[in-house]
Amino acid sequence: MSDAFSIETFLRSVAERLEPRLAALADAHPGHPRLAAAIKYALLGGGKRLRPALVLAACEAWGGDPADPLALRFAVALESIHTYSLVHDDLPAMDDDDLRRGRPTVHKAFDEATAILVGDGLQSLAFAHLLASDDPRAPQLARILAEDAFRMVEGQARDMDGEHAQLDEPAVMELMRTKTGALLSASVVGGALCAGVPLAAVTDRVRPIGLALGLAFQIADDLLDLTADTATLGKRAGKDAVAGKSTLPAIVGIPEARRRAEALLAEALEALAPLGPRAEPLRALARFVLSRKK
Template identity: 50%
Template sequence: MNADSLSVRLAADRARVDACLARLFEARQAPAPRLDAAMRHGLLVGGKRLRPVLVYLAGRALGAADEALDAPAAAVELIHAYSLVHDDLPAMDDDDLRRGQPTVHRAYDEATAILAGDALQCLAFEVLADAGHPRLPAQVRVLAEAAGRDGMVGGQALDLAAVGGHPDVEALASVHAHKTGALIRAAVRLGALTAVAASDPRVAALDRYAAAIGLAFQIHDDVLDVAGDTGTLGKASGADAARHKPTYPSLLGLEGARARAVELVEEAVATLATLGDAAAPLAELARYMIERDH
């Protein structure tokens, strides 16, 4: 798959999951319209949709139909959106801009943003439950672990504790593996489990792929925070340095961080060998993750 083909595929998958997400609000009456508006703002305004795309690509590589992948793809993006709404809060990263728009607590208010994040998180599990996949318990466990204390929440706690500190590369990798990598791994695993049982050896190969691209993705985000600009990123550049947060560029230098991201992507691509040509889109997506400009 060449770059043009990948771009077309990404656009199609983004459109597909966006339609699924929009239907969640069209299908019901809102008892609290302001809350619904805040949820829409945090979920439907922009976004790369990389995590749901990973659900689709991993699932297709193992033979799953798109219709079966819609629910886990939507669920993982709902969890991601909730995490961003909460991460942007004054008590956390205190950001004013997300995806080129005011953050939810700026567009509405802090209390509404907290409630919107809570509701998005709950909606993720409602979507999975409604789909009723035969491996639903395993899907729920994967998503819950990735979102909770062993995943994003734990990673956010580690991230906050690291501000102003001087961790080594291994400690920083642990922060990233929890805060960012856990949900990326969950996305790939959800796609895989939609197609086959967890005992299938290809699931383990995809998990190794996901662990590598999860760290590469966050390293590249660290690089963009230094080398990118606010207009392209859709959020404030230089924010990590301003908060005295440790990053890969601060530990390895900009070129060292870029080199480490490339190494990880090559490791990720190598793990896909047993999946054959069906995994070609996953390999292209891995490379895209460290070539993107936002």
């Protein structure tokens, strides 16, 4: 599989499986048509679907079926939580962004009250969707999702602190572990649980891999903000420096930050090596986390 494997094809196939399910989630809740339209606008904004891809690749890596219905359901729930966090992070009182994935943010395309409600509603829908499964493992996944969703909120609070004061390196590491690391590790953890790995083994062995990938992803994101342009990113480039945000590259410099991201990737790849060929999609995703251009 490894020679023929294309990360772009894999990501596209995940997006093609996810997006009809995300659209269906909005369509199944038409009670308030404008809210439903705004939810759909947010969900179908053309994201990379990295977290769903991690869920399905992790499920396959640990011996599960990459088309496992529970894994797909978890992927939809996780993407809903991720989407809500983007909608709220973009609000004027938070990062105040007008552009996301090359389109107006939800509060620009609709209005601020609607954007708040879209985020709130997406969080509820994530849990409702996952708990609608009759799979006995769904509640365990929902609990992990809830705990990591809270950690993500703590991370966003740390990110806000970093706008008012210079954070030191340990604080920036904790920011990354929570803000981005929580949902990325939940993706890998959830995929492994869907494959049947027992919870204790997941906590001991799988979560550290997810966290290493999460940290590498966030460092890559901060490097891209410094080195890429707005047209490529689909969101405002250089905004962290302008906002005086505390990031790892800002503290240790670009070369050292890149070196650390590569060490984290190597750590994840080494931990995944014993899983053999079935972990190739997950390894390819891990490499993509660093090599991506946006």
